[in-house]
Amino acid sequence: MTDANGVERCEYCHIHQEIVNKVEGTMPEDEILYDLAELFKIFGDSTRIKILYVLFESEMCVCDIAKLLGMTQSAISHQLRSLKQSKLVKYRREGKTVFYSLADGHVRTILDQGMEHIAE
Amino acid sequence: MTDANGVERCEYCHIHQEIVNKVEGTMPEDEILYDLAELFKIFGDSTRIKILYVLFESEMCVCDIAKLLGMTQSAISHQLRSLKQSKLVKYRREGKTVFYSLADGHVRTILDQGMEHIAE
DNA sequence: ATAACATATGAACAATAGCTCATATGTTAT
DNA sequence: ATAACATATGAGCTATTGTTCATATGTTAT
Numbered sequence: 407m408t409d410a411n412g413v414e415r416c417e418y419c420h421i422h423q424e425i426v427n428k429v430e431g432t433m434p435e436d437e438i439l440y441d442l443a444e445l446f447k448i449f450g451d452s453t454r455i456k457i458l459y460v461l462f463e464s465e466m467c468v469c470d471i472a473k474l475l476g477m478t479q480s481a482i483s484h485q486l487r488s489l490k491q492s493k494l495v496k497y498r499r500e501g502k503t504v505f506y507s508l509a510d511g512h513v514r515t516i517l518d519q520g521m522e523h524i525a526e
Numbered sequence: 527m528t529d530a531n532g533v534e535r536c537e538y539c540h541i542h543q544e545i546v547n548k549v550e551g552t553m554p555e556d557e558i559l560y561d562l563a564e565l566f567k568i569f570g571d572s573t574r575i576k577i578l579y580v581l582f583e584s585e586m587c588v589c590d591i592a593k594l595l596g597m598t599q600s601a602i603s604h605q606l607r608s609l610k611q612s613k614l615v616k617y618r619r620e621g622k623t624v625f626y627s628l629a630d631g632h633v634r635t636i637l638d639q640g641m642e643h644i645a646e
Numbered sequence: 647a648t649a650a651c652a653t654a655t656g657a658a659c660a661a662t663a664g665c666t667c668a669t670a671t672g673t674t675a676t
Numbered sequence: 677a678t679a680a681c682a683t684a685t686g687a688g689c690t691a692t693t694g695t696t697c698a699t700a701t702g703t704t705a706t
């Protein structure tokens with residue numbers, strides 16, 4: 407068992423052609439799986455998770471989020487940028503202030519399912 | 527607006543005490559939010575996503591997964607370790623071979639919700 | 647015991663990501 | 677136009693992470 411070129415490896419493994427066919431039939435495109443991973447990376451940071459939880463309660467401006475989380479405006483703004491790019495939050499401008507809110511019902515479902523998982 | 531010590535920042539922000547109370551009442555413990563982020567980090571890599579998708583179809587040994595994904599045994603084994611530690615996969619030994627399978631229904635829900643999100 | 651095989655793991659390296667700092671952009675009031 | 681404020685952003689630094697390589701562990705057959 408040496409490399410990934412599949413010539414002389416693992417001759418005794420239990421894989422069958424039917425399973426290979428099944429897997430290759432149902433597996434989404436590589437690019438989609440890559441995008442999916444990119445999305446979950448966004449959830450993979452506790453600062454961003456906290457921002458999302460805060461926004462469950464109310465739309466809020468950058469400065470307020472920073473105060474609530476005890477972090478700098480810059481750090482929060484950078485993270486909101488990621489969340490915005492992933493379409494997890496949306497925003498509206500009101501004068502100098504920008505209000506952020508959740509963009510999507512999936513956010514709650516995903517976080518809830520994650521919570522259920524770690525609660526076990 | 528300078529630091530995170532909240533003395534002379536953003537006096538004109540629209541935050542209200544009622545919202546602060548509401549947020550602080552519903553926000554889970556820091557440690558839980560940290561664990562939640564750790565869980566989503568696991569989903570935040572396309573190799574691990576692929577492994578999970580492969581396991582939707584059938585339990586499978588390390589070598590077979592490596593072959594299906596065109597990657598080395600070592601790389602897959604390292605990633606299975608992460609998935610195991612997060613209790614996303616389980617395994618059973620059968621002689622020399624170790625078969626991995628999904629541990630949990632949440633995995634499917636989380637991936638499906640993520641898919642729905644990026645499909646929009 | 648020895649060889650062959652399947653899997654696991656530690657070290658090292660390259661790539662990625664989050665925070666800070668300084669500064670830019672955009673808005674409002676004077 | 678200028679000042680004050682809220683937010684955005686680029687560069688730099690440090691920490692983290694995925695893969696490779698070499699090797700260790702565990703199982704089976706001889």
